[in-house]
Amino acid sequence: MASSSSNSQAGVSGPAVPIFDGEDYDLWCLMMKTLFISQELWELVEKGFSEKEEEAKVRENKKKDAKALFFIQQALSRPILAHIASANTTNEAWTTLKKVVQGNPKVVAVKLQTLRQDFKNLRIKNTETIQNYIARVLELSNQMKGLGDTIPEAMVVGKLLRSLGSKFNHVVTAIEESKDLTKLTMEDVSGSLIAHEARLLRQVDDQVEKEEKAFNVRSEAVGVKDREKYASKGRGRGFSRGRFRGKRKRTIKREWAATRRTKEL
Helix, strand or coil: CCCEECHHHHCCCCCCEECECCCCHHHHHHHHHHHHHHCCCHHHHHHCCCCCCCHHHHHHHHHHHHHHHHHHHHHECHHHHHHHCCCCCHHHHHHHHHHHHHCCHHHHHHHHHHHHHHHHCCCCCCCCCHHHHHHHHHHHHHHHHHCCCCCCHHHHHHHHHHCCCHHHHHHHHHHHHHCCCCCCCHHHHHHHHHHHHHHHHHHHHHHHHHHHHHHHHHHHHHHHHHHHHHHHHHHHHHHHHHHHHHHHHHHHHHHHHHHHHHHHC
């Protein structure tokens, strides 16, 4: 899904419309539904309208429907827009687009079966944060709902709690013992799980800091010993060299004195 487009680009004031370019259809549908609800147009999109009502009511519905259809047209990239070019109502365009993206009932059934298997196999990764994992669980469940699955939120929450790593065992047990799992929502458990992970990260940071301090202390101690060792070796070599030089001078003096006496004789 691409970025949003403002209707002001077309000379019409109105809300920004999310662009659908063939990716993340479920997310795009969610955003478009919210947009239609905010404009009091969702019922027309979902159910359409009847032309058998009073003339004034029909005229009003057609005006609203045209507005909703314009939102959909603005939201589609050019290749996808071609699929609904012949649609005369918002409901027709919405339904056609859904069939184009999701496929016929057989294709939908196959996709749904695949998503259900993926949902069953969901597990948090070792390096994955709890926020990212919650987002993955929600994304997959929303995709299933987009294909018509009526998966209850309690099942999604249960799957989340059962598929976490051992470091979450304590908080999961506390949630299961203190809450009614049939009434829990994702919002109810997300806060507790995120807070628990934050505490674990602080403990890791504290442990790393302690180990770094201990390492630095050991390094400094070894450095002092090495400096003292090298310093003592340096004094020893200097002392030896001094003694050698003094002895050598005395020897040379004796040899010189002996030579001089020999010449005098």
